Every structure is written in structure tokens, then in C-alpha cells.
Amino acid sequence: MKNVDIAAVFENIADLLELKNENKFKIRAYARAAQIIRRLPEEMELMHEEGKDITDIPGIGEAIAAKSLELIKTGKLKYYEDLKAQFPEGIISLLDIPNIGPKTAYRLATELGVTSAEQLEQAIRDGRVASLERMGEKTAANILHSIEAYRRKDTRIPLGEALPVVEQALDALKDLPGVRNLTPAGSLRRFRETVGDIDLMGTADDPESVVAAFVKLPQVREILSQGPTKASVILPGGLQADLRMVEHADFGSLLQHFTGSKEHNVALRTRSQKQGFSLSEYGITDMKTRELHRFADEHSFYAFLGLQYIPPEIREDMGEIDLAAQNALPRLIEVGDIRGDLHCHTYSSDGMDSIEDMAAAATSLGYEYLAITDHSSGRNIPSDEKLERLEWLIDEVHRLNKMYTGFRLLSGVECDIKADGSLDLPGDVLAKLDVVVGSVHSSFLQSRERMTQRIIGAIADPNIDIIAHPTCRKIGEREPVDVDLEAVFQAALRYDKALEINAMPDRLDLKDIYVYRARELGVKLVICSDAHTVAHLALMKFGVGVARRGWCRPQDILNTRPLREILDLLKRP
Ligand SMILES: [Zn+2]
Ligand SMILES: [Zn+2]
Incomplete structure (x- = not known):
């Protein structure tokens, strides 16, 4: 069983527990586990085969590890089967469709007897979904949208899933004797956000031995064909990879x-x-x-x-x-140009690590600064705790900064832009922080007009510095919100605010074509990891890839600038 499948089981468990109104912390533990497993660079199955301890994976506790092992060994999980038996059949396939939450899935299954995406599509087309109480035409149309997005997902694989698998495979081959070149080509090399089949190519003194080693890689699930200079295999996640070896002179x-x-x-x-x-x-x-x-x-x-x-x-x-x-191509930004990260999470909200650990990881990446921007709300934080937590953060950052040289933590928050456009925290509180990142995390289906006003309103707020993941899309999972980006870009210019290129591989938001346009207009951009663990900080490269696709030079990205300039830009002492 692959990581994606294991993650899906835990996600479903979280959804079903929510339907049962179970303890919020228990639900969150499963949802978190799914998130961590989905982004692991290594297949758990493989780690287990190699005798590695799954409980060593940060964020994976004993209980989750035991359940993962049961899935790896038997392909099934008794706890999950028992849980599913308590619900109408087919509810799981409805839950797989993005934007269909547990409650909606439950209603569709019980009130309409719908148990698959196909049946649901039919029920939408003949008006049965729209006629349900509290559903309506608009909701039905949105669900249809989601079904379409869900189907598209099957044909191409997100870059963030493909790249680690491919890098791991190539790493295992590149030190073989006589190997001179080895690289992915195609859309993976161009850093497109989703990829189809993977083309790998290389040169070696003895190509046949490289091909032989390639098909024997532990990642290979199936060999489709093999010859003296090329082979096709299936890698984890159903990725097809074709390796082609040529003479050095033709590479x-x-x-x-x-x-x-x-x-x-x-x-x-x-x-x-x-x-x-x-x-x-x-x-x-x-x-x-x-x-x-x-x-x-x-x-x-x-x-x-x-x-x-x-x-x-x-x-x-x-x-x-x-x-x-004309010898006039721009010098595109590189990962090494990045001097800091302005959006990340710790265990004060839904992150996995402490402020100190995040800071240590940031310094090891050679950064000069890191902004700690935990969520303002949601995630079970009572509102009276919000303000206390920020006071604590400011003190903590102040205390820790005394210990660093050449590195500075910035106090910040990722403040929800609420459905009515207001911010989740009072202005006098926001004003005390070094960085305020504003984000939409709810009511994604608002009309274009309302959503555009909502985001522009936040841009105009004097306390907001950056708008994070401006379109809120999740690749293959959630469509972007309906927003007039051209108007958002104009507002960002007018109020001199930055827009984020979120480097999380399932977001990559703004996406390449919008980055291209924003840069052309002179909109300030930042690339942030939105890290929820220390390991995520290194996902910056995905954001840099998007920025490169948008033709960004170092000077187009704010966090290539040294700390002093960043503080001036943020208008902070
Ligand atoms: Zn966010
Ligand atoms: Zn975030």
C-alpha cells in the first residue's frame, strides 16, 4: 500500500469520526497523520521493508504507526472497516470528491441513495440534488465542478508527488560506475505543476548496466519493457517512468x-x-x-x-x-537567492515543531530571517486565547532573538480574512507584530464580486503585509476561488502590498501564469513555504520553480532581500 492510499484511509477516518461527532482532537490527529504521510519523501512500505522504524517519522505516533503497519501488511484496517460499517455504503467514494464534506456526503447517501461520483453527477443533472432542502442550484453546480476537478486529477500527477519519487530513484542510480548524466526531462524538468509520464535520460559508459539497475530499484512496482538502452517502469503512485540512455555525445x-x-x-x-x-x-x-x-x-x-x-x-x-x-533573457531567481521565509507554522496552531526548531532549520538553510505566522483562528483555538498567544509569541521571539547572530525571528500571524471581509484580529493587536499575512480559509464559494471585495479589502487594511495563497486552490482537490485577480493585482500595487507564491506543492498559488502577469505589472511578490514542519521549509524550491516559470528575477521577489531591507519594507523598526 502506497503512502497516498494510507493517507486516504486516515482522511476518511477523520471524516467519519466527524460525522459521529467524535472528540475534535482525535479527528485532528487522523487528519494530521494523513497530511504528514501524503508528503513523506519515502514510501512507508519501503521503509518497513528496509527495517526502518515508522514511529521515527516526526508527527507519527504509536497508534498511527500501528495502523499504518496493519495497512501495509494486510492491505486492510480492522478499525476502519468497523467504522465504515456504521455508515451507508458508498459514503467513502462520495467523501473522495473534493469539497464534499462528511455531512453532505451523509445526506446524499441517505436522502438520495447516491453512492458514487457517477450517480451523484446523474442526480445533479436531473435536479434531485438541487431540490434537497438547504442545497439549491448553486451548491449542486459547485459539486458538479468538484466532480470534474476530481476526474481531471486522475490523468496527471501533482509535481509535488512525482518529484520526490523521481529524485529518489535517480539518487540511487547516479553513483553507479561510469554514469555521467542522469536527469528527468519533460514537464517535470520544466517544473509544471502536474506531470504525465516521466522521461528520464542519461549517459553512461555501460548503459545496459544502468538500465538493469533501474528496473531493479526497490521503487519499481512493475516493469513494462526493458531493452539494452531503455526501459519503462511503473513507480509508486502509478507514475510511468521511461529511462533512455544515449551516447555522451548525443545527450x-x-x-x-x-x-x-x-x-x-x-x-x-x-x-x-x-x-x-x-x-x-x-x-x-x-x-x-x-x-x-x-x-x-x-x-x-x-x-x-x-x-x-x-x-x-x-x-x-x-x-x-x-x-x-538578442542575448536578453532575464537572470531567473534561484533557490540560493532566497534569504528568508515569511510564512510558517509551529505547534501553536497546526504545525508540528517548535519555534526554536523552525529557527534552527531556517538557519541551516542559510536564511537571515523567518516569520512565525501561526493561524489566527480555527483549529480549535478559543478566541480569548488568541490574544494571549500573540503576546506570548512577541515575548518569545524577543527572547530567542537575543540568542542568534545573523538571524532574526519575526513575530507574525496568518490572519483569517473572514467571509464578510473583516479580519479575525483587532488592528491594535496586528500592529504589534512584525509581519501580518492575510488569508482566505473559509467561504470559498462566494461570488466573484464578493470574493474580490473581500481580498481587496484586506489588501487595503494598513496592518496586512502579505496576502497568502491568493486563489486558495489545492491542486486536484479544490478549484481556485472565483476572484478578479487583475483587480487584486491593481490593489496590491496601489497599497504597495505583497502577494504570495505559496510553495506547498499542492498549492503553488499564485500559479505560474498569474505570477507572470503580476511580475509584469510590478506587483511585489514573496515566495513562502507555509511550512508546517521543519522539513517543509525545504519545499521553497517548488515556489522558486513557479517563480521561474513566471519569469521572476531575484529582484522581483521580496524575500531575496536582506533583513534590513525587509524590515524597512514592512515598516517595522
Ligand atoms: Zn493558509
Ligand atoms: Zn499557512
Whole structure:
């Protein structure tokens, strides 16, 4: 059983317990476990096979570990089966559809007898869902939306799920004797938010031995085909990966060809034809002399065509070829440019680690600053505790900062922007903090007009510094909110506020095309990990990938700036 499947079981348990009105902490424990397991870089199944202790995984307690082991060993969980038996059949498949909460699923199952996405779609189309009490046309239409999003999810896999699996596989191969190159190509290399099949390519003195080692990797679930220089396998999560080994002298041509995008390669081919060249995975052919020029690396491939090297993330036919011809491509931001993180959580809200641990992890990444921005509300925090907690945070940050040199913690909060547009905390409290991140976490289905006003209202609030995950989407799970982003960008410009590129792989929000537009307008952007554990801080690279796809240079991203400038920008002493 794969991590995604184990996580799904715990998520379902949390939902069913909610329906039973069970203890909130118990529900939260399962929901958290699901979240942690979903993002583990290693398959638990594999860890178990290798004799590693699952209870060593941070955030996984004894009870969850035992249940995970039962799932790994038997493919079933007695506790879960017993729990399911207490509910109408089919309720689980309804719960799998994003945005259908336990209560709705229960009503649909009991009142309409609907037990699958197909039956639900039918019930929506013939008006039965809309006619239910407290449902209505709009809710029914929204559910239909969710079913469509759910179906799309099946065809492509989120980058955040694919990349760790692929990196782990390549890590195991790259030190084999004689291996010189080994890399993913395709949409994974271009950092697209979802990926289809994975193309891997490399060169080695003895390619056959690399292919043989590839199909024997413990991650390989199934071998589809195997030859002397290539193989196709299925990796965890149902990912298909094709490995192709070529001669060192041809690596550049092959990598360029299989990195794409299709649009980029078509534009490049059209341009090259006018110069008398034809392009292929084997190299560049002079159409007059029929001579084939081979390329060991992509730099020389592009250089032969009179072009600057074009980074994979911007190979989308968005004008990059013309700029490369003029030697005028922007210097895109890199992970090493990031000097701090302005949005993360600790166990004061739904995070997993302490402030000290988060700070230690941030310094080990070479950061100069880290803002602690726990949630203002929700997650079972009584409102009288909210203010006390912030007072404590300010003192704690002050105390800890005395111990650091060259690093500073910033006190902050992720403040809910409530459905009516008001903020969850009073202005005089927010004003005491170093950083205030404003977020929408509820009433996602508001009309475009209301949602736009809600977000712009927050931007206009003098205490808000950053709007986090501006469209609230979760890839394959929740559609973005309906908001006029152009108006949001204009407001951010007018009030000189920053918008976030949330680096959580299931969010990547703002997404690439909006980042491109915001940057073009000169909107201030930050890239934040929204880390809920120390390990999440390293997810920054996903946000940087999105920023690169949006053509961002270091100067377009606020948290590439040193602490002093950040404090000036935040107008804090
Ligand atoms: Zn948030
Ligand atoms: Zn957050």
C-alpha cells in the first residue's frame, strides 16, 4: 500500500469520526497523520521493508504507526472497516470528491441513495440534488465542478508527488560506475505543476548496466519493457517512468528534444528551418549538406542556433526564443537567492515543531530571517486565547532573538480574512507584530464580486503585509476561488502590498501564469513555504520553480532581500 492510499484511509477516518461527532482532537490527529504521510519523501512500505522504524517519522505516533503497519501488511484496517460499517455504503467514494464534506456526503447517501461520483453527477443533472432542502442550484453546480476537478486529477500527477519519487530513484542510480548524466526531462524538468509520464535520460559508459539497475530499484512496482538502452517502469503512485540512455555525445540533443515544451520546440524548429537547419532528438541537420551536428549538452545546442541557453522553466513559447537571440533573457531567481521565509507554522496552531526548531532549520538553510505566522483562528483555538498567544509569541521571539547572530525571528500571524471581509484580529493587536499575512480559509464559494471585495479589502487594511495563497486552490482537490485577480493585482500595487507564491506543492498559488502577469505589472511578490514542519521549509524550491516559470528575477521577489531591507519594507523598526 502506497503512502497516498494510507493517507486516504486516515482522511476518511477523520471524516467519519466527524460525522459521529467524535472528540475534535482525535479527528485532528487522523487528519494530521494523513497530511504528514501524503508528503513523506519515502514510501512507508519501503521503509518497513528496509527495517526502518515508522514511529521515527516526526508527527507519527504509536497508534498511527500501528495502523499504518496493519495497512501495509494486510492491505486492510480492522478499525476502519468497523467504522465504515456504521455508515451507508458508498459514503467513502462520495467523501473522495473534493469539497464534499462528511455531512453532505451523509445526506446524499441517505436522502438520495447516491453512492458514487457517477450517480451523484446523474442526480445533479436531473435536479434531485438541487431540490434537497438547504442545497439549491448553486451548491449542486459547485459539486458538479468538484466532480470534474476530481476526474481531471486522475490523468496527471501533482509535481509535488512525482518529484520526490523521481529524485529518489535517480539518487540511487547516479553513483553507479561510469554514469555521467542522469536527469528527468519533460514537464517535470520544466517544473509544471502536474506531470504525465516521466522521461528520464542519461549517459553512461555501460548503459545496459544502468538500465538493469533501474528496473531493479526497490521503487519499481512493475516493469513494462526493458531493452539494452531503455526501459519503462511503473513507480509508486502509478507514475510511468521511461529511462533512455544515449551516447555522451548525443545527450544535449536528446535532453533538449524531450524537455519540450511542444510549443517551444515547434517555434524553435520553425525558426531553425529558415536558417536551413532541421532539429531532432539526434541533433541539428544542415539541410543543404545533410550533415548532422551532435550535441553533448544543451548549451552548445542552443549556441549553435545563435541562441542563449534557455532555462527549461520558460520553454513555453512566450517570447523566450527572440530574447535568447538578442542575448536578453532575464537572470531567473534561484533557490540560493532566497534569504528568508515569511510564512510558517509551529505547534501553536497546526504545525508540528517548535519555534526554536523552525529557527534552527531556517538557519541551516542559510536564511537571515523567518516569520512565525501561526493561524489566527480555527483549529480549535478559543478566541480569548488568541490574544494571549500573540503576546506570548512577541515575548518569545524577543527572547530567542537575543540568542542568534545573523538571524532574526519575526513575530507574525496568518490572519483569517473572514467571509464578510473583516479580519479575525483587532488592528491594535496586528500592529504589534512584525509581519501580518492575510488569508482566505473559509467561504470559498462566494461570488466573484464578493470574493474580490473581500481580498481587496484586506489588501487595503494598513496592518496586512502579505496576502497568502491568493486563489486558495489545492491542486486536484479544490478549484481556485472565483476572484478578479487583475483587480487584486491593481490593489496590491496601489497599497504597495505583497502577494504570495505559496510553495506547498499542492498549492503553488499564485500559479505560474498569474505570477507572470503580476511580475509584469510590478506587483511585489514573496515566495513562502507555509511550512508546517521543519522539513517543509525545504519545499521553497517548488515556489522558486513557479517563480521561474513566471519569469521572476531575484529582484522581483521580496524575500531575496536582506533583513534590513525587509524590515524597512514592512515598516517595522
Ligand atoms: Zn493558509
Ligand atoms: Zn499557512
